[in-house]
Amino acid sequence: MGLDKTTILIVEDEPAIVELLTFSFQAASWDVCAVDTVARAWEFLQNRTPDLILLDWMLPDQTGLHLLSRIRADRHFKKLPVIMLTAKNMEEDKIAGLDNGADDYVSKPFSPRELSARIKALLRRKSPEHTENCMAADAVVLDPNNGSVTVSNQKIEIGHAEFKLLKFFLAHPERVFSRSQLLDKVWGDHAVIEERTVDVHVLRLRKALGEADYLIKTVRSMGYMLSTKQSSNHRDDA
Ligand code: CA
Numbered sequence: 001m002g003l004d005k006t007t008i009l010i011v012e013d014e015p016a017i018v019e020l021l022t023f024s025f026q027a028a029s030w031d032v033c034a035v036d037t038v039a040r041a042w043e044f045l046q047n048r049t050p051d052l053i054l055l056d057w058m059l060p061d062q063t064g065l066h067l068l069s070r071i072r073a074d075r076h077f078k079k080l081p082v083i084m085l086t087a088k089n090m091e092e093d094k095i096a097g098l099d100n101g102a103d104d105y106v107s108k109p110f111s112p113r114e115l116s117a118r119i120k121a122l123l124r125r126k127s128p129e130h131t132e133n134c135m136a137a138d139a140v141v142l143d144p145n146n147g148s149v150t151v152s153n154q155k156i157e158i159g160h161a162e163f164k165l166l167k168f169f170l171a172h173p174e175r176v177f178s179r180s181q182l183l184d185k186v187w188g189d190h191a192v193i194e195e196r197t198v199d200v201h202v203l204r205l206r207k208a209l210g211e212a213d214y215l216i217k218t219v220r221s222m223g224y225m226l227s228t229k230q231s232s233n234h235r236d237d238a
Contacts, residue, residue: 006123009050010034011067012085013060017108021054024112028120036077039063042070045077049184051127052119055102057086065100072101081126083118085110127171135170138228140212142170151212160182161186162205169216169226178223198224 008025012018015038022032024140033050035041038061041053053071055064071077084102097105103122106115133141139152143165148159149166158166175216177185179195202224206213221227 005057006034006052007031007033007048007050008119009041009053011038011053011059011064012028012036012056013058017085020112021115025168028105028116036060038064038067040065041193045071047077049080052081052083052117052123054083054119056084057084065096068097068100068102077080081122083115083122091115102120133168135227136175137170137215139214140166140170140209142167145181149208151210156210157224158208159201159204162200162208165205169224173226173228176195176210176219176222182224 003199006029008030010021010025010032012021012034012098018034018036025032033044033048034084035044036059038059040053056070059067068084068088071080071082074177081103082101083104083106085106085108086097087108093181093232098155103126104118106118114226129168132144135144141150143150144167147163149163156171165182165186168182179198202218203217206216209215215226216228217227219225
């Protein structure tokens with residue numbers, strides 16, 4: 001299911017560019033999905049939330065700018081990283097794009113290598129869980145580079161989904177997330193997994209953390225959070 005893979009949605013109608021981008025993104029181990037119209041992009045977004053959208057300006061049905069406005073107006077996609085692509089380096093387009101909420105802007109022709117670098121930079125900026133630095137809370141340390149987790153310097157056994165969940169929590173400490181938010185942010189594909197699955201993975205994560213299980217708190221009727229605080233309000237043995 002590609003749980004830890006970064007998904008890039010390419011919205012572009014020129015097959016040669018899609019091919020070039022797909023090739024270079026797959027080399028960066030990203031999952032690539034491509035659609036060629038605004039309508040298909042919107043359809044895609046109803047089923048999956050990519051980590052980043054690469055959005056062409058000129059599309060056959062509507063402009064990329066139109067899709068961008070729609071994305072930014074939607075509560076679910078407000079913060080979705082978007083890089084606009086355009087054929088001409090037009091300053092006015094650039095301003096319009098940035099005004100409408102594009103995070104970055106790349107003019108054609110572009111170097112795929114440079115574009116990949118810009119994507120990486122944007123992902124790091126927008127999603128702390130894409131960091132390559134070690135993340136920690138109390139005795140727990142997660143190293144994204146080798147996929148290891150230690151508790152009090154002891155390496156623990158942790159499943160793939162639990163690793164991803166822990167990474168997300170460590171990137172957003174002291175914040176409550178609902179089950180559906182966790183599904184969306186951690187699994188990124190809300191069509192496939194049920195909300196109950198989140199509970200199962202949280203239980204497994206706590207088990208894996210052993211003595212540090214207190215970090216993952218159940219917040220009644222809201223969801224879960226990672227907190228180093230010993231507040232009894234957030235403790236729940238359910
Ligand atoms: Ca185009």
